Amino acid sequence: xxxxxxxxxxxxxxxxxxxxxxxxxxxxxxxxxxxxxxxxxxxxxxxxxxxxxxxxxxxxxxxxxxxxxxxxxxxxxxxxxxxxxxxxxxxxxxxxxxxxxxxxxxxxxxxxxxxxxxxxxxxxxxxxxxxxxxxxxxxxxxxxxxxxxxxxxxxxxxxxxxxxxxxxxxxxxxxxxxxxxxxxxxxxxxxxxxxxxxxxxxxxxxxxxxxxxxxxxxxxxxxxxxxxxxxxxxxxxxxxxxxxxxxxxxxxxxxxxxxxxxxxxxxxxxxxxxxxxxxxxxxxxxxxxxx
Amino acid sequence: xxxxxxxxxxxxxxxxxxxxxxxxxxxxxxxxxxxxxxxxxxxxxxxxxxxxxxxxxxxxxxxxxxxxxxxxxxxxxxxxxxxxxxxxxxxxxxxxxxxxxxxxxxxxxxxxxxxxxxxxxxxxxxxxxxxxxxxxxxxxxxxxxxxxxxxxxxxxxxxxxxxxxxxxxxxxxxxxxxxxxxxxxxxxxxxxxxxxxxxxxxxxxxxxxxxxxxxxxxxxxxxxxxxxxxxxxxxxxxxxxxxxxxxxxxxxxxxxxxxxxxxxxxxxxxxxxxxxxxxxxxxxxxxxxxxxxxxxxxxxxxxxxxxxxxxxxxxxxxxxxxxxxxxxxxxxxx
Numbered sequence: 198x199x200x201x202x203x204x205x206x207x208x209x210x211x212x213x214x215x216x217x218x219x220x221x222x223x224x225x226x227x228x229x230x231x232x233x234x235x236x237x238x239x240x241x242x243x244x245x246x247x248x249x250x251x252x253x254x255x256x257x258x259x260x261x262x263x264x265x266x267x268x269x270x271x272x273x274x275x276x277x278x279x280x281x282x283x284x285x286x287x288x289x290x291x292x293x294x295x296x297x298x299x300x301x302x303x304x305x306x307x308x309x310x311x312x313x314x315x316x317x318x319x320x321x322x323x324x325x326x327x328x329x330x331x332x333x334x335x336x337x338x339x340x341x342x343x344x345x346x347x348x349x350x351x352x353x354x355x356x357x358x359x360x361x362x363x364x365x366x367x368x369x370x371x372x373x374x375x376x377x378x379x380x381x382x383x384x385x386x387x388x389x390x391x392x393x394x395x396x397x398x399x400x401x402x403x404x405x406x407x408x409x410x411x412x413x414x415x416x417x418x419x420x421x422x423x424x425x426x427x428x429x430x431x432x433x434x435x436x437x438x439x440x441x442x443x444x445x446x447x448x449x450x451x452x453x454x455x456x457x458x459x460x461x462x463x464x465x466x467x468x469x470x471x472x473x474x475x476x477x478x479x480x481x482x483x484x485x486x487x488x
Numbered sequence: 489x490x491x492x493x494x495x496x497x498x499x500x501x502x503x504x505x506x507x508x509x510x511x512x513x514x515x516x517x518x519x520x521x522x523x524x525x526x527x528x529x530x531x532x533x534x535x536x537x538x539x540x541x542x543x544x545x546x547x548x549x550x551x552x553x554x555x556x557x558x559x560x561x562x563x564x565x566x567x568x569x570x571x572x573x574x575x576x577x578x579x580x581x582x583x584x585x586x587x588x589x590x591x592x593x594x595x596x597x598x599x600x601x602x603x604x605x606x607x608x609x610x611x612x613x614x615x616x617x618x619x620x621x622x623x624x625x626x627x628x629x630x631x632x633x634x635x636x637x638x639x640x641x642x643x644x645x646x647x648x649x650x651x652x653x654x655x656x657x658x659x660x661x662x663x664x665x666x667x668x669x670x671x672x673x674x675x676x677x678x679x680x681x682x683x684x685x686x687x688x689x690x691x692x693x694x695x696x697x698x699x700x701x702x703x704x705x706x707x708x709x710x711x712x713x714x715x716x717x718x719x720x721x722x723x724x725x726x727x728x729x730x731x732x733x734x735x736x737x738x739x740x741x742x743x744x745x746x747x748x749x750x751x752x753x754x755x756x757x758x759x760x761x762x763x764x765x766x767x768x769x770x771x772x773x774x775x776x777x778x779x780x781x782x783x784x785x786x787x788x789x790x791x792x793x794x795x796x797x798x799x800x801x802x803x804x805x806x807x808x809x810x811x812x813x814x815x816x817x818x819x820x821x822x
Contacts, residue, residue: 359540419642460645
């Protein structure tokens with residue numbers, strides 16, 4: 198009940214609450230649903246006025262073109278969607294795994310132990326979270342050019358770790374702080390050494406934290422646009438968001454085709470977030486992360 | 489298991505953050521604990537030094553040089569056969585040119601407007617949604633999931649999704665408004681500069697406000713129920729309970745949200761790329777867009793990094809504010 202309006206019962210208040218909930222729902226998912234509606238519409242129907250929220254005819258041609266089953270005006274651009282999705286998937290998975298391995302151990306140390314430079318390095322971590330990531334890109338551009346990592350997924354993976362690692366450490370630190378230290382202690386009493394206490398006792402009960410950190414990292418990588426846009430310019434080397442943005446910038450491509458690409462590209466992250474919503478919310482509110 | 493394990497001194501040294509123990513007798517154990525902790529931290533610290541700190545310093549150096557991307561001769565750092573050019577040092581010239589440029593200043597004022605409007609909108613809408621979702625209604629868990637939909641989308645998708653709603657020709661919003669008779673002619677949302685800037689604010693708010701809602705909801709859940717019951721006994725209505733119980737209790741979270749959304753507002757870049765490209769004219773050019781464009785459209789890395797570093801300085805100031813907040817929260821917990 199809390200600070201609730203419906204505390205004092207009454208039909209009017211109930212109607213008000215459900216009306217507000219309806220409005221919030223429309224605001225949150227309406228635009229995304231409309232993206233799907235446009236993606237299964239013909240462009241000519243989108244232009245029809247007076248406006249109708251229900252398309253007169255549903256077509257999956259845009260999706261079929263992305264999968265190479267039919268060909269029409271945007272087939273060249275549409276053919277890039279699936280390969281770039283694969284690139285995105287590879288980078289996102291590798292970065293997530295690296296983050297979980299490296300970031301989790303660091304988060305554990307920050308949550309449990311006192312050690313020299315702990316305060317300073319925590320400060321530094323907070324600082325890197327507040328950086329405009331774009332300021333690093335000129336440096337990455339030149340570094341990767343000398344190392345031959347331009348237009349490579351390796352380079353992108355390295356760059357993404359720079360942006361995600363501080364978050365992961367922070368989320369994991371906050372999560373480990375919710376696990377009672379008695380658990381470590383009793384593991385040590387039972388004859389584990391410190392490392393064993395960590396990976397035999399603490400890690401197995403850290404599932405929710407790992408899910409939160411992993412899902413968040415994956416989402417950041419899956420959605421990242423600017424870095425990929427700037428560093429991987431050669432065709433075929435980039436990730437999904439730059440490909441969609443390029444389609445969007447082309448005047449001769451139907452909006453419905455772009456909408457289909459966007460919807461398909463958004464789906465993995467949206468599903469991931471919805472599935473792991475409970476853990477994510479827990480992890481993010483504990484770590485108070487910037488989104 | 490639950491008892492104090494006197495037989496194993498090292499077990500004592502495991503401690504929770506913030507809680508301090510007196511352990512004068514355990515000096516060597518403390519050292520080995522620190523060594524172990526460092527072992528765990530080192531991979532992450534090395535990684536961050538290599539992929540954050542070094543690029544950061546290198547970019548900063550670039551802002552004091554004349555970067556010639558085509559001819560990278562001259563001084564360079566050479567490590568393991570890798571040669572990173574250092575370019576020609578020009579002192580503060582890039583900064584001087586930046587501050588002499590009226591476009592920089594007009595972009596700065598525009599950025600400040602953007603940030604202020606964004607923070608206000610995101611906080612108010614975020615709080616409003618939190619108040620609604622905190623009510624009791626059927627399907628509340630589902631709503632909390634749906635809350636994350638706008639936030640989990642790539643900004644590229646956010647941009648093109650709002651094009652679908654706001655476009656002059658096929659936009660659904662124009663269609664709906666026209667059909668219900670609220671407008672006679674269609675609205676060109678991106679033609680007028682100031683309107684385009686405000687559209688950017690609102691679209692970014694749509695994407696980011698759910699995160700504020702998330703934090704507000706977490707804060708509301710931690711308010712003890714008894715406070716509301718007592719207030720109800722005293723006959724306090726909804727608005728008075730909101731003003732005297734809910735809002736004061738949310739103050740720390742509110743401050744956190746203000747700082748986070750201010751930083752996010754300063755850094756917003758990708759939506760500008762997808763929706764307006766800084767135009768019409770320069771009307772949606774913010775500092776971050778100006779820096780990005782200077783560096784990557786015109787490939788002037790020197791002036792570009794200088795502009796971006798003025799932005800970094802602003803964010804740094806905010807980080808101090810943020811850290812101050814976090815420190816205060818830690819002290820409150822201890």
